[in-house]
Each structure stands twice: as C-alpha cells, then as structure tokens.
Amino acid sequence: SQTIHQWPATLVQPVGSPLSLECTVEGTSNPNLYWYRQAAGRGLQLLFYSVGIGQISSEVPQNLSASRPQDRQFILSSKKLLLSDSGFYLCAWSGGTNQPQHFGDGTRLSIL
Amino acid sequence: GNSVTQMEGPVTLSEEAFLTINCTYTATGYPSLFWYVQYPGEGLQLLLKATKADDKGSNKGFEATYRKETTSFHLEKGSVQVSDSAVYFCALMGSGGSNYKLTFGKGTLLTVNP
Numbered sequence: 001s002q003t004i005h006q007w008p009a010t011l012v013q014p015v016g017s018p019l020s021l022e023c024t025v026e027g028t029s030n031p032n033l034y035w036y037r038q039a040a041g042r043g044l045q046l047l048f049y050s051v052g053i054g055q056i057s058s059e060v061p062q063n064l065s066a067s068r069p070q071d072r073q074f075i076l077s078s079k080k081l082l083l084s085d086s087g088f089y090l091c092a093w094s095g096g097t098n099q100p101q102h103f104g105d106g107t108r109l110s111i112l
Numbered sequence: 113g114n115s116v117t118q119m120e121g122p123v124t125l126s127e128e129a130f131l132t133i134n135c136t137y138t139a140t141g142y143p144s145l146f147w148y149v150q151y152p153g154e155g156l157q158l159l160l161k162a163t164k165a166d167d168k169g170s171n172k173g174f175e176a177t178y179r180k181e182t183t184s185f186h187l188e189k190g191s192v193q194v195s196d197s198a199v200y201f202c203a204l205m206g207s208g209g210s211n212y213k214l215t216f217g218k219g220t221l222l223t224v225n226p
Contacts, residue, residue, distance in 0.1 A: 044156075044216045049213070094212075105154055105155045106154070106155045
C-alpha cells in the first residue's frame with residue numbers, strides 16, 4: 001500500500017533563517033505531488049504541484065520554492081523565512097489527474 | 113474560477129445526534145467532489161468522494177450526494193460519536209485544465225459531546 005511521510009512534524013525557526021521540509025511517498029511510482037499551507041482558521045492553499053521529476057508549478061507567488069529531485073521526493077524550501085510563513089504545511093500525492101489526493105501528517109512551522 | 117462554500121462552525125452536537133454540514137460549489141464543467149476529515153494535529157484523510165451527478169459517496173456512516181441541480185454536496189451522518197470530533201473539509205477537483213487541483217472550503221469544526 002502507499003504511504004506518505006513528512007518531516008519534521010514541528011519546527012520553530014527564527015525570521016530570516018532557511019527552511020527545508022521533506023516529503024516522500026512509498027508504494028507508487030510517478031505520483032503527482034503537492035504542497036499546501038493551512039493558516040490558522042482557514043482552508044488549504046495550494047502552493048506547488050509537480051507531475052514529474054524536475055517539473056514544478058507554482059500556484060501562488062511567495063517566499064517559498066519547491067523541488068523534486070527524485071520521483072517520490074518533494075522538498076519545500078525558503079532562503080529567508082518571514083513571519084507570514086508560519087502555518088501548517090501539508091504534502092499530498094495522487095495517482096494522476098482526476099484522482100483523489102492523499103495527505104501526509106503535516107509540519108507545523110512557527111516563525112519567531 | 114472554482115470555489116467551495118461550506119457552513120462555518122463550530123458545530124456542537126450530542127452523541128447520537130444527526131449531523132448535516134452544508135457544502136455548495138461553483139465550477140464549470142463536471143467537477144469531482146470530496147469530503148476530507150482532519151483530526152486534531154493530523155493531516156487530512158479522504159472521507160468520501162463522488163465523481164458525477166447523483167453519485168452518493170459513503171464511508172464510516174457518513175454520506176454525501178452529488179446534486180448538480182443545486183450544486184451541493186452536503187455531508188450527513190445519522191448518529192455521530194465523540195470520535196467524529198474533527199474538522200471537515202469539502203473540496204472539488206475541476207474538470208479540464210484544473211483537473212489536477214483541489215479547491216477547498218474553509219472547513220467546519222465539529223465537536224461531539226458525550
């Protein structure tokens with residue numbers, strides 16, 4: 001069966017520091033991969049999605065970037081974090097277009 | 113563009129009460145519709161889905177019917193349990209050029225008291 005792993009589960013970072021969040025999927029090949037952010041009391045906002053290695057589409061211009069160095073690995077990065085980057089970050093995968101998305105357990109990011 | 117509107121909570125019920133969480137959507141074409149559930153401190157889990165008009169999705173006693181004429185996908189459960197306490201998200205996946213992307217409602221917090 002397929003599983004998705006995200007780490008770390010929680011992270012506290014100072015303003016201006018770099019960020020790297022990692023997500024890996026097991027049990028499937030060539031998944032679509034997604035990064036979402038969930039701000040407190042709000043819904044989910046799609047940040048990035050990828051349909052293959054090295055293929056990244058950005059939904060919202062921002063301080064973050066994403067990379068997909070391997071088929072089942074998706075990384076969310078920032079060179080300099082802002083206070084507004086605080087939130088709950090969720091990685092998801094799907095088997096393709098029109099397929100349900102399956103989420104990881106998320107990373108709670110606090111910026112001080 | 114696509115959008116989802118769901119009733120804002122919080123919703124507080126007693127155990128064994130009937131649950132309805134309303135969800136309406138705006139989309140072109142023929143979207144697929146989903147309900148996700150998020151338990152405290154966790155990611156989202158797919159609860160149920162429907163891919164065409166009049167389809168009924170069901171899982172764990174929850175049901176929702178895809179009503180194209182009213183553009184709705186209301187979530188119902190006949191008898192809630194304390195363990196159903198969570199945030200529920202209605203979502204749609206568009207057809208055509210937006211068939212990779214989920215659009216979510218803002219979520220509805222459900223608290224079930226014993």
